[in-house]
Amino acid sequence: MQQAIIGYHRDEEGHWVAELACGHDQHVRHQPPWTERPWVLTEHGRRSRLGLAPTHRQCERGEPRDRP
Numbered sequence: 001m002q003q004a005i006i007g008y009h010r011d012e013e014g015h016w017v018a019e020l021a022c023g024h025d026q027h028v029r030h031q032p033p034w035t036e037r038p039w040v041l042t043e044h045g046r047r048s049r050l051g052l053a054p055t056h057r058q059c060e061r062g063e064p065r066d067r068p
Contacts, residue, residue, distance in 0.1 A: 001060050002053035008046050016040045018049075023065030024058040 003020040011017050011027070018028045028049075030037040039045030058066075 001057070002055055003059065004051050004053050005049055007050070016046070018054065019067065020054075020056065022059050023067050024056060024063070025066040026054060026056050028054075 003022040003024065005018045006021050007019040008028075009017055009019065009025075016028050017025045019025055028037055028040050029035055030040045039049060
């Protein structure tokens with residue numbers, strides 16, 4: 001399932017987390033060589049991804065929302 005990114009925040013360890021329209025959160029780390037997301041490192045890059053819909057599984061599994 002896909003849900004649009006509506007915002008971002010940092011977790012307690014300083015990693016970027018995408019806030020999805022469904023109320024779930026999804027980490028969007030840039031951790032080469034396994035995960036290449038250099039767009040996460042700048043405000044412009046993060047803004048450029050607002051409205052895009054990454055695949056996530058929380059909705060499919062019926063998990064409760066992370067945010068109200």
